[in-house]
Amino acid sequence: MAEVTLVGAVTLALGRALADDPDVVLLGEDIGVNGGVFRATEGLRDAFGADRVIDTPLAEAAIAGVAVGMAAEGLRPVAEFQFMGFIYPALDQVVSHVSRLRNRTRGRLSCPLVIRAPYGGGIHGPEHHSESMEALFAHIPGIRVVIPSSPARAYGLLLAAIGSPDPVAFFEPKRLYRTVKQEVADDGEELPLDLCFVLREGRDVTLVSWGASIKETLEAAEALDEQGLSAEVIDVATLTPLDMDSILASVEKTGRCVIVHEAPYTGGFGAEIAARLAERGLLSLLSPVERVTGYDVIPPGPRTEHRYAVTADRITAAARRAIAFPDEPAGQAAE
Amino acid sequence: MAGPEIPFTRYIDAEGRAVAALPNSAGTQVLTRLYREMVMARRFDAKMISLQRTGRIPTYPPTLGQEAFHIGLAHAMAEDDALFPTYRDMPSQLARGITLAEALLILGGDERGNDFAGPRADFPQAIPIATQVTHAVGAAYAMKLRGERRAALAIIGDGGTSKGDFYEAMNFAGVWRAPVVFAINNNGWAISMPRDRQSAAGTLAQKSIAAGIPGEQADGNDAVAVYDVIGRALARARDGGGPSVVECLTHRLTDHSTADDASRYRDPGPLSEQWKEEPVQRLRTYLSDEGLWSKEDEEQLIAEIDSRLEETVDGHAASTPPPPEAMFDHLYAEVPADLAGQRRQVMARFAGETGEGDGHG
Ligand SMILES: Cc1ncc(C[n+]2csc(CCOP(=O)(O)OP(=O)(O)O)c2C)c(N)n1
Ligand SMILES: [Mg+2]
Numbered sequence: 254m255a256e257v258t259l260v261g262a263v264t265l266a267l268g269r270a271l272a273d274d275p276d277v278v279l280l281g282e283d284i285g286v287n288g289g290v291f292r293a294t295e296g297l298r299d300a301f302g303a304d305r306v307i308d309t310p311l312a313e314a315a316i317a318g319v320a321v322g323m324a325a326e327g328l329r330p331v332a333e334f335q336f337m338g339f340i341y342p343a344l345d346q347v348v349s350h351v352s353r354l355r356n357r358t359r360g361r362l363s364c365p366l367v368i369r370a371p372y373g374g375g376i377h378g379p380e381h382h383s384e385s386m387e388a389l390f391a392h393i394p395g396i397r398v399v400i401p402s403s404p405a406r407a408y409g410l411l412l413a414a415i416g417s418p419d420p421v422a423f424f425e426p427k428r429l430y431r432t433v434k435q436e437v438a439d440d441g442e443e444l445p446l447d448l449c450f451v452l453r454e455g456r457d458v459t460l461v462s463w464g465a466s467i468k469e470t471l472e473a474a475e476a477l478d479e480q481g482l483s484a485e486v487i488d489v490a491t492l493t494p495l496d497m498d499s500i501l502a503s504v505e506k507t508g509r510c511v512i513v514h515e516a517p518y519t520g521g522f523g524a525e526i527a528a529r530l531a532e533r534g535l536l537s538l539l540s541p542v543e544r545v546t547g548y549d550v551i552p553p554g555p556r557t558e559h560r561y562a563v564t565a566d567r568i569t570a571a572a573r574r575a576i577a578f579p580d581e582p583a584g585q586a587a588e
Numbered sequence: 589m590a591g592p593e594i595p596f597t598r599y600i601d602a603e604g605r606a607v608a609a610l611p612n613s614a615g616t617q618v619l620t621r622l623y624r625e626m627v628m629a630r631r632f633d634a635k636m637i638s639l640q641r642t643g644r645i646p647t648y649p650p651t652l653g654q655e656a657f658h659i660g661l662a663h664a665m666a667e668d669d670a671l672f673p674t675y676r677d678m679p680s681q682l683a684r685g686i687t688l689a690e691a692l693l694i695l696g697g698d699e700r701g702n703d704f705a706g707p708r709a710d711f712p713q714a715i716p717i718a719t720q721v722t723h724a725v726g727a728a729y730a731m732k733l734r735g736e737r738r739a740a741l742a743i744i745g746d747g748g749t750s751k752g753d754f755y756e757a758m759n760f761a762g763v764w765r766a767p768v769v770f771a772i773n774n775n776g777w778a779i780s781m782p783r784d785r786q787s788a789a790g791t792l793a794q795k796s797i798a799a800g801i802p803g804e805q806a807d808g809n810d811a812v813a814v815y816d817v818i819g820r821a822l823a824r825a826r827d828g829g830g831p832s833v834v835e836c837l838t839h840r841l842t843d844h845s846t847a848d849d850a851s852r853y854r855d856p857g858p859l860s861e862q863w864k865e866e867p868v869q870r871l872r873t874y875l876s877d878e879g880l881w882s883k884e885d886e887e888q889l890i891a892e893i894d895s896r897l898e899e900t901v902d903g904h905a906a907s908t909p910p911p912p913e914a915m916f917d918h919l920y921a922e923v924p925a926d927l928a929g930q931r932r933q934v935m936a937r938f939a940g941e942t943g944e945g946d947g948h949g
Contacts, residue, residue: 282778283780285780286853288852308780308781308785310785311747311748311751311778311781311786312750312751312752314751315752338715339717341716342753377697379647379675548930548934549926549930550915553910553914554697554699555696555697556909556910557909557910557915558697560912560937560938560941
């Protein structure tokens, strides 16, 4: 078993998929000879050839469009978009065709393709290199939205995404690409696309997050533990279709929920979870749901981007407010 | 190669010799000014790379080898024309009149740099490839509608010409006879993709043909050719003659950006040949041979540039970041009531923040 980073696990999964299924092809800008700007496809062109690891001309709309044709024709395209901030030209295809071809043809044609893109801030990138726009995709019926937060989950979830008969948007937390290494067996094992992962069990509060901010969420759980408070941590991993039952079961136990995401507050995917808690978990809740999120702003440029970040301290404070309720007012995400 | 005839212009060759009579517009003053600013562009670039390497600015896109393109086109523009640049076009912006301090703010990831004192109609750099070219067409339409004698100039890379935006922009411009010039910086690469894998077209200029607008090529290592061809295209546009495409052939003499390592995909062989065509030495040789530039001129220029750069870097280091609430204050014409709570939170979190990098709350 090898110790790999999150981006290394992505490479491992892509290599495994290419080796196991001759219909799998990768396409994108700079993914072949250069191995991708984050090296996610490093070595794959040499191993599987330029016909299956395709360096495309520069055009995201076309990358998504040709992937639709490839998928409907029986290939399993995995399209890389260099940054989530440059994926928008592909949205026309995603909204109009990727998500709809199966429904439109009553299953005669379908789009078993994967859209991969690194997302999130904190890497000192220029404008457009820090977005967390997963909610935009989660709002599109007919696609799955998957976000790993560790090397092992990146490996298993990406293999599941490639194997899935449905189109999957797979967003990779680039801030975590190289921060941790983990033993990952290259055994081809998929992880389920319809389950949340409970990363830590706890009694007093449920912390729900995904992707990059899982790091700060786990740090917050640790800090709470030192203060004698026990936090359960849930990695949603597959945003849509959502496994709400796991979240409800946890909140039934803890009575409190803090939702954490790096994306802006308004209309963020946390709002969906909070709404469902209000609909289905109201009687379990001992305090208002808290959200710790990015602000409703354009992520500031590198000079001041740290001010936008979701921090463990903010999460800890929200959890403490929730636990102290009603002695302290809670539900203060935006005051 | 088979394909449509595309005119190609060069005045000064790689050896610094005039291969054609220089255009009347390129008088002594213009030539020395072009040269001085190309030297500035090169030294500014080297300075930014060293700032990046020492962690003082984020990822930086070098301009090495493309100085004639950037400076030539900037001087071909009239003051009240409007520029639509990309992330690689800082030298053009500097030559258009933004200050070194503003440039450093932009490259340091501080939005205030884009509120430059002038030229006020110029757009900020577009980072999403090719998105700026339609903006230029819209601006050109507005200029035409109001009957102004102005033109818009959009810069785009060779890679950018593969995007639909570029074809769509040319098409609109053709239909509207909009006063716009599309200046292609064909530096041979889009990150790791060489020009010949980007398009099967023999030239990028010929893409204009299908849009019904003229296209030509210029030697992008020859500042006079860039200045002349783009200058004529802009004049035609201002005079109601409609849009055009000018493909300038340059070389990207280094990595795509400071985050890139071109040795992974680029055969270093041709690079030494490309260095022989580089634009700064070429113009210096020409000017020296004509008796228009001396060793003393060169020394004086470099001393002057370097002291300006030092001063700018020191000034930037001493500057304070924008206040915490700035991220809320420029989103809408007025801060909406719904954002007031978030804004207050951020102000409270970073109240004590005076310098860069601290205050992680
Ligand atoms: C829409 C979009 N896709 C991808 C990127 C990432 N990217 C930045 S520069 C670049 C290559 C651009 O090449 P070219 O147009 O030739 O310009 P150059 O960088 O050579 O000046 C790419 C793919 C981007 N900025 N925008
Ligand atoms: Mg290029």
